[in-house]
Amino acid sequence: MTHWIARQRYLIDFTLAALARRKVRNIGLLLVFSLLVFAIASVMLFTSALRAEAARVLAASPEVILQRLVAGRHDLIPPGYIERIGRVRGVQRIEGRLWGYYYDPVVKANYTFQVLADNPPAPGSIVVGAGLARFRGVRPGNTLSFRSYAGRLFSFTVTEVLPASAELVSSDLVLLSEADFRAFFDYPAGHYTDIALSVANPLETRTVATKLSTLLPDSRPILRDEVLRTYASIFDWREGIVLTLLSAALLAFGILAWDKASGLSAEERREIGILKAIGWETGDVIRMKLWEGLLVALSAFLTGYLAAYLHVFHFSAAFLAPVLKGWAVLYPRYTLTPAIDGLQIATLFLFTVFPYAVAVLVPIWRAAITDPDAVMRA
Amino acid sequence: MIFQPAIIALLLASAVSVLMLAAAFPFALQIVRRWDIASGSALQLALERRTYLFSTLTSLVFATQMVTLLLFVFNADKMSVMFVGAMCAVGTLNVNPWGFPALYAQIAVFFAAAVWLAINHVDNQARDYPLVRIKYGLLMLLLPLLATVLALQLEYFINLRADVITSCCGSLFSEQSTTLASEASAMEARPAMQLFYAALGLAIFLNTVHAGFGRRWSGALAALGGAGAFAAAIAGILAFVSLYIYEHPNHHCPFCLLKPEYGYRGYLLYLPLFLATAASLAAGALQAFAHHPSLRHLAPRASQRLAGAAAIGFWLFAAIATTMVWTSNLILIES
Numbered sequence: 001m002t003h004w005i006a007r008q009r010y011l012i013d014f015t016l017a018a019l020a021r022r023k024v025r026n027i028g029l030l031l032v033f034s035l036l037v038f039a040i041a042s043v044m045l046f047t048s049a050l051r052a053e054a055a056r057v058l059a060a061s062p063e064v065i066l067q068r069l070v071a072g073r074h075d076l077i078p079p080g081y082i083e084r085i086g087r088v089r090g091v092q093r094i095e096g097r098l099w100g101y102y103y104d105p106v107v108k109a110n111y112t113f114q115v116l117a118d119n120p121p122a123p124g125s126i127v128v129g130a131g132l133a134r135f136r137g138v139r140p141g142n143t144l145s146f147r148s149y150a151g152r153l154f155s156f157t158v159t160e161v162l163p164a165s166a167e168l169v170s171s172d173l174v175l176l177s178e179a180d181f182r183a184f185f186d187y188p189a190g191h192y193t194d195i196a197l198s199v200a201n202p203l204e205t206r207t208v209a210t211k212l213s214t215l216l217p218d219s220r221p222i223l224r225d226e227v228l229r230t231y232a233s234i235f236d237w238r239e240g241i242v243l244t245l246l247s248a249a250l251l252a253f254g255i256l257a258w259d260k261a262s263g264l265s266a267e268e269r270r271e272i273g274i275l276k277a278i279g280w281e282t283g284d285v286i287r288m289k290l291w292e293g294l295l296v297a298l299s300a301f302l303t304g305y306l307a308a309y310l311h312v313f314h315f316s317a318a319f320l321a322p323v324l325k326g327w328a329v330l331y332p333r334y335t336l337t338p339a340i341d342g343l344q345i346a347t348l349f350l351f352t353v354f355p356y357a358v359a360v361l362v363p364i365w366r367a368a369i370t371d372p373d374a375v376m377r378a
Numbered sequence: 379m380i381f382q383p384a385i386i387a388l389l390l391a392s393a394v395s396v397l398m399l400a401a402a403f404p405f406a407l408q409i410v411r412r413w414d415i416a417s418g419s420a421l422q423l424a425l426e427r428r429t430y431l432f433s434t435l436t437s438l439v440f441a442t443q444m445v446t447l448l449l450f451v452f453n454a455d456k457m458s459v460m461f462v463g464a465m466c467a468v469g470t471l472n473v474n475p476w477g478f479p480a481l482y483a484q485i486a487v488f489f490a491a492a493v494w495l496a497i498n499h500v501d502n503q504a505r506d507y508p509l510v511r512i513k514y515g516l517l518m519l520l521l522p523l524l525a526t527v528l529a530l531q532l533e534y535f536i537n538l539r540a541d542v543i544t545s546c547c548g549s550l551f552s553e554q555s556t557t558l559a560s561e562a563s564a565m566e567a568r569p570a571m572q573l574f575y576a577a578l579g580l581a582i583f584l585n586t587v588h589a590g591f592g593r594r595w596s597g598a599l600a601a602l603g604g605a606g607a608f609a610a611a612i613a614g615i616l617a618f619v620s621l622y623i624y625e626h627p628n629h630h631c632p633f634c635l636l637k638p639e640y641g642y643r644g645y646l647l648y649l650p651l652f653l654a655t656a657a658s659l660a661a662g663a664l665q666a667f668a669h670h671p672s673l674r675h676l677a678p679r680a681s682q683r684l685a686g687a688a689a690i691g692f693w694l695f696a697a698i699a700t701t702m703v704w705t706s707n708l709i710l711i712e713s
Contacts, residue, residue, distance in 0.1 A: 229460050233540045240381025282430050343452045350387040358394055365431040
């Protein structure tokens with residue numbers, strides 16, 4: 001065993017010296033390889049961070065949301081509907097929610113108006129999200145006016161701007177009192193937008209949802225798990241599409257690696273000839289060349305991954321954001337929490353190092369079977 | 379659900395592996411038919427040179443297959459959030475009938491690859507390559523196996539449909555999708571425990587005997603003991619080791635062990651188990667070639683070493699499993 005390790009150490013030593021002798025060529029390959037790892041790793045890190053963010057945001061949302069459907073479209077919850085649900089076993093809390101969208105022609109953006117059940121703002125005052133405050137340039141104490149859909153002008157006093165840490169969910173949010181909400185949207189009394197139910201035991205949510213849909217056939221229960229699943233698969237899908245597009249780059253890189261590895265200079269050929277003449281076997285030359293490939297691949301992998309990490313978590317993934325995160329006028333500003341897992345690294349490794357290894361295999365072999373006398377005589 | 383990074387990577391690795399072995403196939407055929415170490419013909423020289431390429435290529439393919447086994451399980455576990463009722467890899471693999479066959483095929487490839495690599499290693503050390511025909515004959519047998527893995531994986535991944543919200547659907551989205559069987563069936567705890575320790579003890583004994591004697595019969599017994607111990611160990615993990623680790627009397631799952639909630643203890647168990655089983659199988663296979671003159675010393679020595687490693691591996695596995703059971707707070711069997 002020690003013999004084997006010593007042998008590999010000498011091979012690595014020799015390989016490093018050989019690599020250093022051909023700096024320019026190897027640095028070029030290293031650069032391209034790192035760039036490829038960088039691109040793929042950026043996509044992976046960014047989407048996994050977005051997925052984690054979505055899960056964190058949804059963790060506090062109600063387990064079941066009940067919407068009413070009329071002709072397949074979302075409709076208001078009429079009075080008496082909540083009472084019809086009555087007591088469903090396992091449900092801790094039933095709450096009618098009031099929320100809606102408002103298009104603000106001044107900044108050409110959509111706001112979300114919502115009534116808070118627990119300690120809502122006083123009538124005439126509102127609490128706004130950080131993105132909206134930034135866009136309209138308001139601070140606590142200022143007055144904001146909106147023209148309602150009915151054409152009337154409403155003025156509200158901003159009492160508070162929501163903290164920037166919650167911006168991902170509250171960027172475009174306007175919180176107001178129930179009376180203001182109903183007056184502003186001409187919302188019929190007793191009606192609600194939808195119903196939120198909290199279920200204590202996660203195993204019971206499906207049963208609760210099934211009960212609800214038999215009790216109220218015109219309703220559509222949406223489970224938090226379903227929303228989570230949908231988000232996860234949307235991000236996965238986007239990631240997969242980008243990766244599939246990048247596979248052209250992968251192929252190009254494979255060709256480049258093949259070309260680089262097979263374009264042995266006369267000097268290199270001579271070197272291998274001499275090595276074999278002084279007693280190296282074909283297997284040794286292959287081993288040396290494999291070490292060369294492994295060293296290049298690992299350095300490129302580390303460099304690329306590190307660069308991708310910095311790109312995504314320190315520079316907010318400037319190159320990728322437009323494709324992967326979706327868009328909105330009032331897009332929230334947020335920094336992502338780093339999320340790294342083993343699966344991701346293993347996948348990335350398989351994506352980049354494996355094709356490289358395959359691409360350089362045949363050229364390596366070609367180099368290794370060179371006849372010493374043929375080379376030295378030439 | 380093909381557009382998942384890990385799935386794309388797995389399929390890429392499998393497809394490239396099959397392609398490479400397929401490229402090696404005509405060459406393997408030529409070797410089996412025309413190899414003659416005594417000849418100095420141009421063909422023989424070319425063949426000898428090409429063995430370097432194909433043995434490196436095959437080593438790469440098999441090393442990759444070992445990594446993809448891990449990735450496959452890892453990915454199945456990760457995808458469990460996508461399916462109603464799936465808690466871990468068991469549920470994900472149960473989504474369609476191809477999941478578990480794909481896993482089993484992958485495990486079979488893992489062991490076959492390990493045995494092939496061991497034979498290759500010993501053959502390369504002998505000066506006249508006595509096993510070259512057998513090696514490439516085996517390679518031709520392994521190609522269909524690898525192609526099966528690729529086909530099963532493709533079939534499995536293409537037929538995965540995540541239970542997600544679709545805007546066309548009227549009421550409760552998850553209602554139609556049946557809840558998956560997220561538990562594996564298992565034996566009773568007490569007989570499983572007896573089987574577990576008996577089989578492991580036997581495997582340790584047989585492999586130790588082979589490490590000492592290095593005979594053909596002992597090699598075969600060591601391999602048989604190893605295979606039996608593997609089956610008993612998996613049954614034991616399902617039946618009682620997992621229960622003690624989860625401290626839950628009904629949660630039989632071989633995959634949740636790999637999760638961070640349980641401190642990745644599964645790796646501690648599976649790594650020695652898989653390596654020991656592979657080593658004992660390889661030990662048995664190598665011993666069968668001891669009659670070749672140029673391998674008279676090489677093959678038994680490598681085989682004995684592997685058997686020794688297998689014995690240590692099985693012992694380590696048993697010790698780790700016992701420690702995990704011992705330190706658990708669950709009382710499954712009252713004495």
